[in-house]
Amino acid sequence: MNSILFLILAAIAVGCGINVVLQTHPISSALSLVGVMGALAVFYLQLGGEFIAAAQLIVYAGAVMVLFVFVIMLLGAGKERKTKPRIWVRWAGPPLLIFFVGAVAYVLETGLPPSAPVRFGGFDGGTVEAIGARLFTEYLLPFEVTSLLILIAIAGAIVLARKEID
Amino acid sequence: MNFYLLSLIKTAIVVAVLMHTLAYLQWIERKVIAHVQLRVGPRRVGPHGLLQPLADVIKLITKEGMLPSHVSTIFYLLAPFIAVTFALISIAVIPFGPVIEVGGVRTGMELTDLDIGVLFILAISGLGVYGVALAGWSSNNKYSLLGGLRSSAQMISYELPMALAIAAPLLIFNTLNFREIVAKQGFYYAKFIPNWGIFHSPFPQILAFLVFLIAAFAETNRVPFDLPEAENELVAGFHTEYSSMKFAAFFMAEYANMVTVSCVATLLFLGGWQPPFPAEYGSKYIPSLVHAAAGLLCFYHAANPARPLDRITLPVFGVLSLGIAGLFLIPAVQPILLPLFWFGAKTGAILFLFIWVRATLPRFRYDQLMRFAWLFLFPLGMLNLLATSLAVALTAK
Amino acid sequence: MPALPFPAETPLTWYLVLSAILFALGVAGFLFRRNIITVFISIELMLNAVNLSFVSFSYKLKQNDGHIFSFFVMVVAAAEAAVGLAIILTVFKNRQTLEIDEVSSLKD
Numbered sequence: 045m046n047s048i049l050f051l052i053l054a055a056i057a058v059g060c061g062i063n064v065v066l067q068t069h070p071i072s073s074a075l076s077l078v079g080v081m082g083a084l085a086v087f088y089l090q091l092g093g094e095f096i097a098a099a100q101l102i103v104y105a106g107a108v109m110v111l112f113v114f115v116i117m118l119l120g121a122g123k124e125r126k127t128k129p130r131i132w133v134r135w136a137g138p139p140l141l142i143f144f145v146g147a148v149a150y151v152l153e154t155g156l157p158p159s160a161p162v163r164f165g166g167f168d169g170g171t172v173e174a175i176g177a178r179l180f181t182e183y184l185l186p187f188e189v190t191s192l193l194i195l196i197a198i199a200g201a202i203v204l205a206r207k208e209i210d
Numbered sequence: 211m212n213f214y215l216l217s218l219i220k221t222a223i224v225v226a227v228l229m230h231t232l233a234y235l236q237w238i239e240r241k242v243i244a245h246v247q248l249r250v251g252p253r254r255v256g257p258h259g260l261l262q263p264l265a266d267v268i269k270l271i272t273k274e275g276m277l278p279s280h281v282s283t284i285f286y287l288l289a290p291f292i293a294v295t296f297a298l299i300s301i302a303v304i305p306f307g308p309v310i311e312v313g314g315v316r317t318g319m320e321l322t323d324l325d326i327g328v329l330f331i332l333a334i335s336g337l338g339v340y341g342v343a344l345a346g347w348s349s350n351n352k353y354s355l356l357g358g359l360r361s362s363a364q365m366i367s368y369e370l371p372m373a374l375a376i377a378a379p380l381l382i383f384n385t386l387n388f389r390e391i392v393a394k395q396g397f398y399y400a401k402f403i404p405n406w407g408i409f410h411s412p413f414p415q416i417l418a419f420l421v422f423l424i425a426a427f428a429e430t431n432r433v434p435f436d437l438p439e440a441e442n443e444l445v446a447g448f449h450t451e452y453s454s455m456k457f458a459a460f461f462m463a464e465y466a467n468m469v470t471v472s473c474v475a476t477l478l479f480l481g482g483w484q485p486p487f488p489a490e491y492g493s494k495y496i497p498s499l500v501h502a503a504a505g506l507l508c509f510y511h512a513a514n515p516a517r518p519l520d521r522i523t524l525p526v527f528g529v530l531s532l533g534i535a536g537l538f539l540i541p542a543v544q545p546i547l548l549p550l551f552w553f554g555a556k557t558g559a560i561l562f563l564f565i566w567v568r569a570t571l572p573r574f575r576y577d578q579l580m581r582f583a584w585l586f587l588f589p590l591g592m593l594n595l596l597a598t599s600l601a602v603a604l605t606a607k
Numbered sequence: 608m609p610a611l612p613f614p615a616e617t618p619l620t621w622y623l624v625l626s627a628i629l630f631a632l633g634v635a636g637f638l639f640r641r642n643i644i645t646v647f648i649s650i651e652l653m654l655n656a657v658n659l660s661f662v663s664f665s666y667k668l669k670q671n672d673g674h675i676f677s678f679f680v681m682v683v684a685a686a687e688a689a690v691g692l693a694i695i696l697t698v699f700k701n702r703q704t705l706e707i708d709e710v711s712s713l714k715d
Contacts, residue, residue, distance in 0.1 A: 050617045054625050061629050064652055065636040070644040071285070071347070073636075077648050077655075078340070080629070084655055087622065091666040096674050098329035100658075103681050106336025108651070108688045110343070110366060115692045116644060117347045117359060119699050137639075141631050148627040152620045159667050161616035169671040172326060172386055175678070183675055190682045197686035204693035 046090065046164060057083035068123040074112045081105040092167030095175045220321055228301055232465045233263035239565045246569040257523035273454035278349075281451060285348035290452065290459035293341025297466035300334040303327040304473045305389050307483050307549035318389065319549075327388040328380065331474055332373060335429060339365045341463065342431075342438075349451040360576055361438030365429055367583040372425035374591030378418040378598040379407045379478050392482030402491060406481035413601035417594045419479040421587055423563070426471040428583065430464060433568040437576050472560040473553075480556045483549030497538040497551040505531035622663040629656035641706050643695050647688070654684045 060079035067073050081104050088097035160166065168174075179187055237252065237259065244251030252259030277283065304327075307319035324330055339362045346358010383391045397405040407415045428435040452460065476482060485493035508528030515521050538547055574582065629652060636649030658677045665673025695705070702710050 045615070047611065047613055047615055047617050050621060051613070054621070057625065058628055058632075061632040061652060064645075064648060065632050065640070070642055070648070073645050073648050075285075075340075075344075077652060080652065081655060084659055087625075087659060088662050090617075091622070091662050093662045093665070093671075093674050093677075094326050095329075096658075096662060096677050098326050098333055099678060099681060101333035102329065102336055103685055104651075104655070106333060106339070107366065108685050110336075110339050110362065111688060111692055112644070112648065112651075113340070113343055114359070114362070115696065117343065117355065119644075119696070119705065121642065121644060121705055133639075137635070141635060145624070145627050145631055149620070149624045152623050156620065159619055161614065161618050162622065162666060163616060167666045167669060169669065170665075170674050172329075174671055175674055178671060179675060179678070186679060190679055190686075194682065194686050197689045201689040201693040204690070205696050 046162065050087075050090070053083045053086050057087075070121050071113065071116045074109060074116060077112075078105050078109050081109065088170075090164050091162060091170075092165070093170035095170055095172045216315065216317060217321070220317070224301060224321055228298070228466070228469070231469060232462055233267065235465050235469070235561065236266070236461075237263050238561075239568070242562070242565045243569040246566070253517075257519065267458075270454050270458040275454040275456070278451055280350045282348045282350065285344045286451075287456075289341050289345035289348060290456040290463070291341075292344065293338060293463040294459040294466070296334050296338040296341065297463035297470070300331050300470045301466070301473075303330050303388065304470070304477065305392065305482070306553055307546065310546050312546070319546075320389070323387070323389055326386050328376060328386045328391075328474075328478075331470070332369075332376070335372075335467070335470075336366075336369060338463070338467065341460075345452070345460070351451055354451060357438045361431060364431070364435060364438065364576075364579060364583075367580060368425045368428035368435075368587070371421050371583060371587035371591045372429060374588070374595050375418045375422035375425060376474075376478065378413075378591075378595050379410070379415045381595070381598050381602050382407075382410055382413070382415070388477050388482075392477055392484065395481040396484050398488050402487045404481055404484060404486050406484070407479035412605040413598045415479060415594075415598070417590065418598075419475070421591050421594065422475055422479065423560070424587060425583075426475065427564070427567065428579070430467040430471060430564075432464075432468065432564055434571045434573045435579055437573055437579065468561060468564055469557070472557045472564070475560055476553060476556040480560075482556075483553040485548070485552050494544065494548060495539075497548065498535040501531045501535035501538065505529070505535060619663055619667050623660060626656045626659040626663065629653075629659070641708060643698070643705050643707055643710075646707065647691055647695070651684060651688065654680055 057080050060076040060083065063076035064073045064080065067076065081100060085097045085100045085105070088094075088100060240262070241251040241259070252262040255261045255265045277286070302321040303324050305318060305320035305323070309316060309318045342365065343358050343362040346354045346356075346361065349355070349358075379391075380386065383394050385391060385394075395404070395406050395410070399405060399409070399411075403409060405411075408419050427433075431438060485496070487493050505528045508524045508531060512521060512524035512528065515524065537543065538551070633649045633651075633653035633656060636652065637646055640646055640649065658680055661673040661677040661680070663673075665671055665677075698710055699705060704710065
């Protein structure tokens with residue numbers, strides 16, 4: 045049951061990922077990326093990370109990608125001009141990609157010590173309470189630093205994107 | 211009982227009730243706005259216009275569904291689908307009542323009981339922006355694009371005060387599970403003041419409730435924040451190019467969002483399905499009294515009717531109301547019906563507030579709307595969060 | 608249930624292979640696409656793949672450090688997206704184009 049769900053979602057994620065790379069119009073790429081993020085949120089739920097799944101949907105799919113979609117709509121970006129890559133790129137690219145992924149898979153299968161298969165509910169440390177406790181005690185400094193980072197990013201984005209008052 | 215069978219039955223019940231509620235919410239809205247404006251509203255289709263939603267559905271279904279040639283087809287068709295899907299999904303985590311036992315089967319009155327229920331609602335309302343943005347953009351029409359961009363910018367701007375207004379009572383309740391939140395509001399101070407979110411020690415969340423309601427008005431694109439879909443401003447905003455069922459989908463999404471937001475406000479701030487005073491002071495008889503009063507009112511108006519047909523229809527409604535009043539007195543179904551009544555009454559009060567405000571207030575201009583969100587509501591939400599956290603920290607053991 | 612050609616419970620390596628596939632797709636998009644926004648979206652795809660890796664290893668080691676790192680990655684990606692899109696807006700205002708080949712020199 046878990047495997048079937050994983051395979052269906054993995055097919056969705058990889059399909060949307062290929063769509064991100066192959067589509068000419070940026071908005072199709074952006075919406076395919078939202079599809080990938082949705083599939084990843086369900087993977088996080090399977091791996092016991094309920095807070096991360098919710099954060100993925102709230103922050104990434106619900107805010108960052110909306111920002112992307114906004115900018116694409118505002119700029120009125122059109123389809124990309126189709127250019128064919130050079131011959132050796134077209135013939136060597138996909139096989140190299142498949143080889144890379146195959147090599148990674150092989151290393152993982154043989155190198156990692158065998159561990160228990162992933163079961164829904166096998167890890168219960170991903171609840172909001174557990175992550176909140178660690179985030180505010182051990183990881184307090186990175187937390188505060190990232191809040192400062194967001195503040196600087198807000199200031200930077202406003203300065204860059206504001207209209208010049210003539 | 212088998213978990214899947216039970217879930218299917220619950221899903222069927224919730225979907226049936228939700229669809230009827232959405233249809234008749236539009237009837238209630240038209241009647242209330244009409245009476246506020248000293249007119250009558252729909253009254254021809256069925257007694258008191260009660261079949262008007264059916265007539266609207268038939269009209270919308272049988273209307274010609276156009277696919278204009280200048281639109282981007284796939285996004286044009288995807289947008290209402292996204293809007294309505296995400297609007298209807300968020301009902302799945304809302305509990306309507308306590309754990310009940312029906313015929314030997316013990317179950318809670320909700321579709322799922324998520325430990326991160328509040329985060330789920332926030333996530334789905336954040337994803338609902340895509341429906342509006344895509345609708346505006348795919349229509350290839352400057353009015354739709356402007357309406358879509360304004361509406362989505364408004365929705366994401368008001369998500370922030372809404373999240374802050376939700377975070378403050380969460381500091382007090384210490385859990386994200388809706389059922390536990392309602393359970394923590396079951397206590398009564400001094401034996402009769404309910405421990406709802408807006409009265410809760412250490413810091414009553416009245417300000418958070420107001421900020422949440424205002425942000426909810428903006429999230430659901432209702433007056434006074436409905437500039438993106440106002441007819442006299444932007445033709446019809448982002449749904450200009452839509453007709454028949456796709457148009458109906460956007461309206462269903464708007465009403466479903468209203469219902470969801472009212473349910474969340476009820477659960478977080480108004481105590482969910484808890485009665486306002488304990489059962490030993492007679493809160494079990496309030497639903498029967500209310501329905502009996504409604505029945506007697508129907509009979510009184512049937513005696514001197516305003517319209518000739520009322521001589522027939524009003525007594526029927528009176529008998530129905532008295533029947534429901536009697537139903538609330540049966541002790542066997544009281545554990546199911548009483549919490550549903552209180553939940554429905556509180557949610558209905560907030561929905562009535564939505565409709566009342568629509569009949570009363572003018573709408574904001576777009577820059578006033580954004581300024582209100584960023585310069586007033588957001589700092590107010592932050593202040594409320596700070597005050598709540600200070601109160602919780604000072605009174606923590 | 609009929610016998611499936613794959614195990615009924617997913618081994619952890621499947622998640623890591625999926626993460627590698629998504630990362631490779633992100634790299635391919637980053638290298639071969641010519642629209643600035645699509646390049647940026649490929650970067651976000653790479654970050655998502657890395658997040659999946661973090662959460663998978665966090666499951667394996669039964670600690671939630673991976674979740675916390677993943678959370679920080681999300682936060683940093685959000686900040687980066689905000690500033691990056693502001694830069695893209697400015698570039699579009701000045702050069703009126705969104706192709707990376709045409710904005711390859713500082714001088715107009």
